Amino acid sequence: MSKIFYDCLIEFGVVEAEIKKATTTPEEREELWKIVDDTIHHKVLAFLLDKLPIQNHSEFLEKFEKAPHDENLFEYLNEKIGENVEELLRQELGNLAYELLGEIKKGSSKAK
Amino acid sequence: MPKYPARTYEDIEKNKIDFSTIRAKLKLKQFEAKENLSSRHPHVLKYLKKKGIDLEKIREHSARILGAGALTGTLLLAPPTGVKSLPSPSEIVDSIKSLKDKKISDAPQKLMVDLMALTLPERPRLLTTEEEKSLEQLFDKLIGVKAKASLEGEHLNINYGYIGAEQHLRRYPGDTIINHKPFLEEGMAPGLGAWGLFAQSKNGLDDNLIETEKWYAVVQTLYLPDWSKRQPYLREWYKYRKVLIVNTKNGNAVVAAIADSGPAAWTGKHFGGSPEVMEYLGGPRYKKGAVVLFFVDDPDNKVPLGPVEYNEINLPEIALVNI
Numbered sequence: 001m002s003k004i005f006y007d008c009l010i011e012f013g014v015v016e017a018e019i020k021k022a023t024t025t026p027e028e029r030e031e032l033w034k035i036v037d038d039t040i041h042h043k044v045l046a047f048l049l050d051k052l053p054i055q056n057h058s059e060f061l062e063k064f065e066k067a068p069h070d071e072n073l074f075e076y077l078n079e080k081i082g083e084n085v086e087e088l089l090r091q092e093l094g095n096l097a098y099e100l101l102g103e104i105k106k107g108s109s110k111a112k
Numbered sequence: 113m114p115k116y117p118a119r120t121y122e123d124i125e126k127n128k129i130d131f132s133t134i135r136a137k138l139k140l141k142q143f144e145a146k147e148n149l150s151s152r153h154p155h156v157l158k159y160l161k162k163k164g165i166d167l168e169k170i171r172e173h174s175a176r177i178l179g180a181g182a183l184t185g186t187l188l189l190a191p192p193t194g195v196k197s198l199p200s201p202s203e204i205v206d207s208i209k210s211l212k213d214k215k216i217s218d219a220p221q222k223l224m225v226d227l228m229a230l231t232l233p234e235r236p237r238l239l240t241t242e243e244e245k246s247l248e249q250l251f252d253k254l255i256g257v258k259a260k261a262s263l264e265g266e267h268l269n270i271n272y273g274y275i276g277a278e279q280h281l282r283r284y285p286g287d288t289i290i291n292h293k294p295f296l297e298e299g300m301a302p303g304l305g306a307w308g309l310f311a312q313s314k315n316g317l318d319d320n321l322i323e324t325e326k327w328y329a330v331v332q333t334l335y336l337p338d339w340s341k342r343q344p345y346l347r348e349w350y351k352y353r354k355v356l357i358v359n360t361k362n363g364n365a366v367v368a369a370i371a372d373s374g375p376a377a378w379t380g381k382h383f384g385g386s387p388e389v390m391e392y393l394g395g396p397r398y399k400k401g402a403v404v405l406f407f408v409d410d411p412d413n414k415v416p417l418g419p420v421e422y423n424e425i426n427l428p429e430i431a432l433v434n435i
Contacts, residue, residue, distance in 0.1 A: 002377065024302070
């Protein structure tokens with residue numbers, strides 16, 4: 001299984017549908033999927049570390065490296081950040097989906 | 113300039129989204145995200161690099177950790193949530209035998225739903241070996257299909273997850289949606305499936321291939337940790353591999369053939385099903401739902417693709433005849 005602890009918050013089905021329209025081979029499709037995946041990981045990590053007090057960064061990274069799938073990481077983050085991280089992250093990911101969709105749409109309108 | 117009705121190809125070209133333009137746009141977003149992380153938190157990438165982890169390959173890293181945990185029978189650091197005391201295989205057989213004395217409402221499918229509820233965790237996750245074995249027993253005794261979580265040493269990254277509705281796949285050059293009646297609503301996928309066309313021409317499309325597209329499944333082969341290393345073996349092994357898909361909410365079961373790779377990890381789904389598969393699993397409005405998906409152990413290729421109507425199967429264990 002390949003799972004990252006924040007996967008349960010990501011539902012970019014609409015982005016996937018647009019990518020399918022833009023690609024003709026499975027290789028093209030998977031390449032774009034990987035770009036989106038990579039963008040998500042970098043965005044999420046930056047977002048979480050912006051919120052997390054600096055003195056907890058090393059501890060969090062250690063936990064993340066040992067068990068990137070572990071949803072208990074949210075409990076750790078909620079405690080250290082003092083906010084509902086899942087909800088904040090859900091909003092951030094919603095914004096990202098909107099941005100990515102905008103980029104794809106821009107790309108498609110230029111192609112017309 | 114007038115638009116000629118015959119020139120429908122012009123519309124296709126106009127509506128076609130350009131791959132390279134979109135790739136460039138998405139690459140730019142990826143670059144921005146990377147730059148943002150490395151400029152704000154330079155110690156993060158340094159730390160991960162020291163540990164030999166590339167954030168781009170975090171899914172592979174996760175798959176390795178979870179795979180190792182599954183092999184040793186533990187889920188590292190993360191006790192699975194919703195673990196229950198599982199019914200043992202003998203308890204399952206006893207439950208099935210007790211069907212003899214029950215009414216129609218306790219048909220195999222209802223028992224299946226009840227026993228799956230006992231066996232499965234609340235939310236989809238990697239199943240333990242014990243959970244997998246219990247489900248294998250259930251599928252064999254109740255549905256009458258030998259299905260395995262692990263077959264010939266191959267194991268999917270996940271076998272209890274969410275399935276989503278897919279479109280029809282193009283089977284041969286020139287295939288159109290109108291040839292896929294009666295389920296036309298989902299439309300035809302713009303690109304080809306992961307194994308390309310089913311046949312090189314319409315004449316090359318036999319009944320077997322028609323059934324394969326009709327009852328096709330999508331699994332995330334692209335995230336298998338050894339997918340790229342074990343080519344071309346894995347590609348051939350997974351091509352049209354039969355799987356048993358069971359809706360955990362209503363017990364509907366269908367045998368499907370793997371014919372595409374996906375969905376992307378960031379869709380909240382783990383598998384895909386053709387319009388026919390989805391219709392049978394949950395009805396016309398069923399677009400996403402929890403299922404168990406195991407490989408069918410069918411060395412002689414005797415298990416047909418399509419729905420498994422097991423309420424009417426005469427299983428020796430329970431001597432049911434059309435209950």
